[in-house]
Amino acid sequence: MKMLHHPDRQDIQLSSVLYALSDPVRLYLVDVIHKSGERRCGDIAVPVVKSTLSHHYRTLREAGILHVRVQGTQRFSSIRTEDLEARFPGLLGSILDAYHASGEAERLTAPS
Amino acid sequence: MKMLHHPDRQDIQLSSVLYALSDPVRLYLVDVIHKSGERRCGDIAVPVVKSTLSHHYRTLREAGILHVRVQGTQRFSSIRTEDLEARFPGLLGSILDAYHASGEAERLTAPS
DNA sequence: TCTAAAGTTCGATTATAATCGAAATTCCGA
DNA sequence: TCGGAATTTCGATTATAATCGAACTTTAGA
Numbered sequence: 001m002k003m004l005h006h007p008d009r010q011d012i013q014l015s016s017v018l019y020a021l022s023d024p025v026r027l028y029l030v031d032v033i034h035k036s037g038e039r040r041c042g043d044i045a046v047p048v049v050k051s052t053l054s055h056h057y058r059t060l061r062e063a064g065i066l067h068v069r070v071q072g073t074q075r076f077s078s079i080r081t082e083d084l085e086a087r088f089p090g091l092l093g094s095i096l097d098a099y100h101a102s103g104e105a106e107r108l109t110a111p112s
Numbered sequence: 113m114k115m116l117h118h119p120d121r122q123d124i125q126l127s128s129v130l131y132a133l134s135d136p137v138r139l140y141l142v143d144v145i146h147k148s149g150e151r152r153c154g155d156i157a158v159p160v161v162k163s164t165l166s167h168h169y170r171t172l173r174e175a176g177i178l179h180v181r182v183q184g185t186q187r188f189s190s191i192r193t194e195d196l197e198a199r200f201p202g203l204l205g206s207i208l209d210a211y212h213a214s215g216e217a218e219r220l221t222a223p224s
Numbered sequence: 225t226c227t228a229a230a231g232t233t234c235g236a237t238t239a240t241a242a243t244c245g246a247a248a249t250t251c252c253g254a
Numbered sequence: 255t256c257g258g259a260a261t262t263t264c265g266a267t268t269a270t271a272a273t274c275g276a277a278c279t280t281t282a283g284a
Contacts, residue, residue: 014214018207019134022127023272042230052273054232059271073230073281088210090202095130098200102126135242154260164243166262171241185251185260 004061004068009083012064017088020063021095024104026056030065030079031096031105038078041068065092116173116180121195124176129200132175133207136216138168142177142191143208143217150190153180177204 021027025046033039041057048056057077060066064083069076084092099105133139137158145151153169160168169189172178176195181188196204211217 014207014210014216015134015136015139018130018139022131022134024127027127027130040230048272049274050231051233051275055272058232073279075231088206088213091206091210094200094203094206095126098126098203101200104126152260160242161244162261163245163263167242170262185249187261 004070006061006067006080007064009064009087012083012087014088016063017065017084017091020059020065023056023059025053026060027095027099028105029056029077030060030092031099033066033077034079034092034096038069038076041075041077116182118173118179118192119176121176121199124195124199126200128175129177129196129203132171132177135168135171137165138172139207139211140217141168141189142172142204143211145178145189146191146204146208150181150188153187153189 021030025048028046029044032044041053042050046053046056057066057068057075060077061068064080066077067080069078079092081092133142137160140158141156144156153165154162158165158168169178169180169187172189173180176192178189179192181190191204193204
């Protein structure tokens with residue numbers, strides 16, 4: 001059985017969080033999951049193939065942003081809201097607010 | 113005379129801002145300038161050589177975070193507070209708060 | 225028990241960025 | 255006008271990351 005590593009709350013690094021969220025695909029995923037709650041990994045449409053998507057989920061998980069739960073062949077992701085709030089109060093909210101304000105949210109799924 | 117390019121307020125991209133701030137050296141520079149106001153570029157001690165430091169300043173300027181003013185052979189940098197607040201209200205403050213909360217601020221200048 | 229579905233891992237490729245040292249630029253002041 | 259100071263640019267190297275397709279793993283269900 002695959003053991004997914006999630007960093008402990010106190011090991012979540014600001015640099016890693018900012019880096020993970022600086023990618024448009026990853027920021028989009030986080031925004032969707034934040035709005036809708038836990039989601040199956042493959043259920044969010046993004047313009048990359050499966051293996052790349054898997055890489056993005058791993059980046060988000062290892063940065064401490066997502067919790068990923070295994071259920072059969074499926075993975076369900078949710079935001080580690082409590083841990084993020086405890087470690088960096090208000091940060092994720094500000095970033096997602098900025099994301100909405102920027103209008104980038106609407107442009108992601110429409111590739112060039 | 114060297115013309116420094118600064119992106120217009122509306123062209124500041126969230127992804128670029130987050131990326132620029134995901135580097136520990138750059139985040140430290142921004143924190144120091146934010147606290148102390150305009151600073152001469154060479155006056156903040158960081159563990160990289162001059163040319164690398166120059167690269168970091170350019171990254172921050174091109175992301176729209178810093179304004180750089182030329183005076184003779186010197187450059188003075190300041191945070192584009194108004195532009196950032198207008199475009200992404202509260203964002204920089206949250207990130208700097210998180211930076212202080214994380215304790216990374218104290219560890220930067222002490223290299224391994 | 226076979227197969228299909230969901231996702232990861234692997235290997236390769238390509239792109240981007242961090243870093244350094246050396247050389248160039250620009251301007252100030254003796 | 256000459257030299258030094260502040261900084262950038264250049265060229266090279268190295269590191270990191272994004273991406274893809276193919277193969278693999280695991281599990282659910284017919």
